[in-house]
Amino acid sequence: MMNRQPQYTIKDIAAEMGVSVSTVSRALSNHPHISEETKVRVRELVEKHDYRHNALASSLRNSRSNTIGLILPRLSQYFPSTVATAIQNKLHAYGYNLMICQSNDSPAMEKELVNVLYASRVEGLIVSSALHTADFSHFNIFSKSRIPLVFYDRVPTNYDAHKVEGDDYSGGYQMTLHLLQQGCRRIAHIGGPLTCSIYQNRYKGYLNALKEYDVLLDDDLVFFHELTKENAQKTCDVIFSKAALPDAIFACNDTTAIAVLEYAKKRHIRIPEDLMLTGYSNDPRTEIITPAITSVEQFPYEVGGQAATLMMDLLQHKIEENNNYVSITTPVELIKRASSEAMETQLLQTSQLTPSQAGKAKQSTN
Structure with a gap:
């Protein structure tokens, strides 16, 4: 085994310079009462001996970390x-x-x-x-x-x-209201555990938007679990095994929304034509995926x-x-994208673009 070299300490610096430990300490912290000559000499010895400042010991001395x-x-x-x-x-x-x-x-x-x-x-x-x-x-x-x-x-x-x-209440409310305004009435809600404040508030927003539109809550369309890709796939298995399918899914994070999108593509479920889809957090992936996913910007x-x-x-x-x-x-802020907007709305937006922009938008919808 190699013998470990003894660590060079602040006391060693003081002894080599013939000054007090407190003088070296002040020089290391650039104290104004210490001469520049002393500071330079301390820095030279620090570099020469690879001295490492012990921040924990310093914090114990001055009660500041x-x-x-x-x-x-x-x-x-x-x-x-x-x-x-x-x-x-x-x-x-x-x-x-x-x-x-x-x-x-x-x-x-x-x-x-x-x-x-x-x-x-x-x-x-x-x-x-x-x-x-x-x-x-x-x-x-x-x-x-x-x-x-x-x-x-x-x-x-x-x-x-x-x-x-x-x-989060406003985010849940705005998102659900947006889907209702698109004509959706069977909106599935995939939320996180209600032990967590953010999912409590997003769910409250969802419930109040449904109530405002006189849409009765369907317990078969509401799910709470950790919002992972694996759990999203399991939930989709349950949702799409039922006779009465949803016309929209409001996922309370973007990881879940992206997992739902992947699931839908594998089963030839068209988004947004067959199913509108939204997420939450405005993860950069939601903007570049096809179709781009409506989400909530949390800043x-x-x-x-x-x-x-x-x-x-x-x-x-x-x-x-x-x-x-x-x-x-x-x-x-609600960020509306193609995954939750009727094709008529998308076509209207395309008609307002320049010819070059319209061509790109048409390609993305094909």
Whole structure:
């Protein structure tokens, strides 16, 4: 076995220069009271000996880590990854780093990560909760320690906290209303588990739009489960095995909508002629697939920016922790595309294009 070289420490730098440890520490942090000559000499020794600054030890000394924790369900999907990027960019502008953790939609993993981030001395925590989290008491360790805590997107409905959430009720309502205005009356709803706030609100929007059009809810057209490709295919097997088929499907995420589209193509179900289809989140794939899928834009950069700004306001004491919790609702926008528009509407839109644009649009509908 190779012997491990002893790590070169801040004490070694101080001893080699004949100065105090505190002088070296101030030089490393670019303190204005330390001469430029001393700073240059410290940097030379740091480079020469591959000195690594121990950020954790430094944070223990000055009670500052300049790091914010972020717990999100998964980074592999468009919306959470884009929100994480927005949060990191905003925090970086304030001189803060971001420590990103994935719960993998496991409440047990989420609880473990909360404790890990607390032990890592993060100065604040931003969270989009796991799908089935019902008990949020594991976050009490932050609130009791008066460490800022902000939830976004998937937020608790039974736990007092600062929140940034999209207008999911409006998104569900607008989407269902759009399908009703297209003449659909048997609109299947594929939603996520109702333990999660976003799916609760999208479903409420769906129900109220149906009620507005005097369309009775058909329980055979409503499904709740984790919105994966595999679950979408199983749900399609159930939907299309029935005698009375839907004329539209409102999927509560784009992964499910794309899976439904693939299923329909394999079974020669035409979209939108036989079945109108919509998703949610405006994943870039929905715009380039054929036919392009109607979706709801959630403005993830806005969500992430608002969450990071709220966190900084709490850290800078612009908002006092006095049980007056801030709740921010970010807007959504219905993005209509070919998957949910009658051919007459598409032809009308084509007639308003330039000859070149019309030719391309005609090819895409053939």
